[in-house]
Amino acid sequence: MPSINIGVIGFGTVGEGVVRALLGKPQFLEKRIGARLVLKAVCDRDLSRKREVKVDRGILTTDVNKILHSPDIRIVVELIGGVHPAKEFILEAFRRGKHVVTANKALLAECGKEIFEAAKRANVDLYFEASVGGGIPIIKALRESLCANHIDTMLGIVNGTSNYILSAMSEESLSFNQALAEAKKKGYAERNPALDIEGFDSAHKLAILTLLGFGKSVDLSDIYVEGIEDISLSDIRYAQDLGYVIKLLAIAKNIDGCLEARVQPTLLSREHLLSNVKGVYNAIYVHSDLAGGTLFYGRGAGSKPAASSVLGDIIDVARNIKNDSINRVPVYVEDRTIRKLRAFSETESRYYLRLSVIDKPGCLAMIARILGRHGISIASVVQKERKQAKIVPVVMMLHDAKERNVRQALDQINRLSAIKKKTVAIRVER
Amino acid sequence: MPSINIGVIGFGTVGEGVVRALLGKPQFLEKRIGARLVLKAVCDRDLSRKREVKVDRGILTTDVNKILHSPDIRIVVELIGGVHPAKEFILEAFRRGKHVVTANKALLAECGKEIFEAAKRANVDLYFEASVGGGIPIIKALRESLCANHIDTMLGIVNGTSNYILSAMSEESLSFNQALAEAKKKGYAERNPALDIEGFDSAHKLAILTLLGFGKSVDLSDIYVEGIEDISLSDIRYAQDLGYVIKLLAIAKNIDGCLEARVQPTLLSREHLLSNVKGVYNAIYVHSDLAGGTLFYGRGAGSKPAASSVLGDIIDVARNIKNDSINRVPVYVEDRTIRKLRAFSETESRYYLRLSVIDKPGCLAMIARILGRHGISIASVVQKERKQAKIVPVVMMLHDAKERNVRQALDQINRLSAIKKKTVAIRVER
Known part of the structure; x- marks a missing residue:
């Protein structure tokens, strides 16, 4: 049975979950891959904190290069989070031909394209199931x-x-x-x-x-x-x-x-x-x-759900190593038919408004007129029981309207003397 | 760009969806695989029925061997359903080294192990996402x-x-x-x-x-x-x-x-x-x-959701063909720690009971006594409004109880002269 060596960087909550699962069910994982997963090194700046999983002292290290420079580690699991130094670690792993599994959403959100292209150039795998939705695949x-x-x-x-x-x-x-x-x-x-x-x-x-x-x-x-x-x-x-x-x-x-x-x-x-x-x-x-x-x-979070996703990724990469099918699935396929991003002010939704209105005749008509002038139509209005002296909350549901029009209408409405607090506006999805 | 040839057996609702998607977005699929999917043949017993997708007459056939015996078809998509002759078609495809994508739940439920082992022996891929849950992966x-x-x-x-x-x-x-x-x-x-x-x-x-x-x-x-x-x-x-x-x-x-x-x-x-x-x-x-x-x-069903799953499988197999990673994922891994199946009579759940009881004193006590004798305890009782002369529905929720005990108790309860209809029992899940 071939072995595949793994190094884990970051021995925090998620790291503990991953290490516990790796050490806790070796045969179970082995049968799914046709290869043995061997945890070669676990790196963290702080090794003094007590962990809930027992690890052979010999594989613990504070020196990340024990993982990044080790010629026999094939898969690097990055679990420290944040952009730096995670980015440098991952890029160094790529340069040394190592595959990477990460849970790092901030890094992928900020430098995703750069990281994905670096992985492709290095012809290594990059998996990141735990970066979104914890245990949800x-x-x-x-x-x-x-x-x-x-x-x-x-x-x-x-x-x-x-x-x-x-x-x-x-x-x-x-x-x-x-x-x-x-x-x-x-x-x-x-x-x-x-x-x-x-x-x-x-x-x-x-x-x-x-x-x-x-x-x-x-x-x-x-x-x-x-x-x-x-x-x-x-x-x-x-x-x-x-x-x-x-x-x-x-x-x-x-x-x-x-x-x-x-x-x-x-x-x-x-x-x-x-x-x-x-x-x-x-x-x-x-x-x-x-x-x-x-x-x-x-x-969406927690040690075990994240470990489920990280282990799933490790198994995926291990199957690729064993079958010599690295880069089998492209990380993403660029869609050139998407021409542009719509500015937020141009987006349309239905809206919920809560207005704080002085309880006197003609107020609602005034508000409706301003909305109408901006091409916004009202789906329903509920005037709530009086709460404080003379000020009543009025709740309105609007039909589909453009964000910009709603903002402009609310600017005018909020300046009315009958409006006593900034109007609350929340969008509605179907 | 390499080509991968596909034959579809069964041009019904799902077949139409698959053929339409294959012919409708060739570049889209090509970019995801790095290979071109070519629909070489579509087989159905009845070619006279009008379909919602236009297919070149030259690739339509009523002869399944045009697909099974064709040396250049790599992926056979079986969409006729039922055990026979789907089973024979699939086994023949395996013998000729073809990979199979199927939506056939009846076949896999009845002969799954046999089919899976035949695929393994032939060293071909068998994918079947559409067999359960339609478009749900x-x-x-x-x-x-x-x-x-x-x-x-x-x-x-x-x-x-x-x-x-x-x-x-x-x-x-x-x-x-x-x-x-x-x-x-x-x-x-x-x-x-x-x-x-x-x-x-x-x-x-x-x-x-x-x-x-x-x-x-x-x-x-x-x-x-x-x-x-x-x-x-x-x-x-x-x-x-x-x-x-x-x-x-x-x-x-x-x-x-x-x-x-x-x-x-x-x-x-x-x-x-x-x-x-x-x-x-x-x-x-x-x-x-x-x-x-x-x-x-x-x-869970329908032409398009099933096509989503079948196409997903075709892409998976095509990626395996392209990367020479057939059998990359075992269909399933046998778990030898499961010792046996629990007989249904030994399963435990909470229960909902609806009894049709003659409205006279002492009835409920009698029923409760029988349940108690079988070790079953009542979580709640609601006696409903009288419906017909003298017969009232009584709804009971039971705590966790063994199916066998509930059946035995109900046999006795149903024989009571105060019980006018067979008692309804429905299990409860948390």
């Missing part, structure tokens, strides 16, 4: 299973922290800050949760999904990003009354050869399968010409 | 993405006809017969729908899932099969009142090395993601040691 689905399809829409709940917070607000009637505190207590939010709740982690994942699903490399700066930090419990309640749930969605669409990519809190009908994805779970909905609507659901 | 997920996992549970809604009927009963308050008639009118049920509504189609798919997910070949005759033909609208309503939905599930579990495989109508909590899978959609829930709970959802 969405990367393989896009690269292989669905690859005869023209995809038109991807909607993803790809950040567990945000989804946990929105679920807790919705189900336990917590405020945003209470829900965030609970998420931190349970270990679902980091001490500095900005990357998650402000939507940038979702944007990283969306950049990867967009490259694979649409064959188009999108600059992170071209993705419109709006987080959940301004979502209030009252908007969640009003949405519920109307039959909707609020989710943080990563959205990419190809509309007539024009690509849209954005991350935003979104109202979803309670009938939409994504609206039932709760807590730290993730899900990605993909719509395409042949398969129609498909959905992939699972645990 | 569950086969690849089990064979590749999740293959580092020990799977413990699979729950599948894998028959669109049954799911359509149950959804229509539940949402439009139709009787079973009304819903079946509607399904036929819409083309979601065949003229003879027995295979679908009696659960045997689901059992075929379960046999395939079980082989891949648990590495265990299960005889169809060892799968307990119960269909939806006896599900009444009142049970759907009572279940709804208790927060449940009724679904036809294909269930496979590995409990301590003992395998269970059954198809049955099942109460699922409204919170369960599978309970939101409606209409003709399919979904498969998989739980495993690393990934945890994952779910795969999509269109």
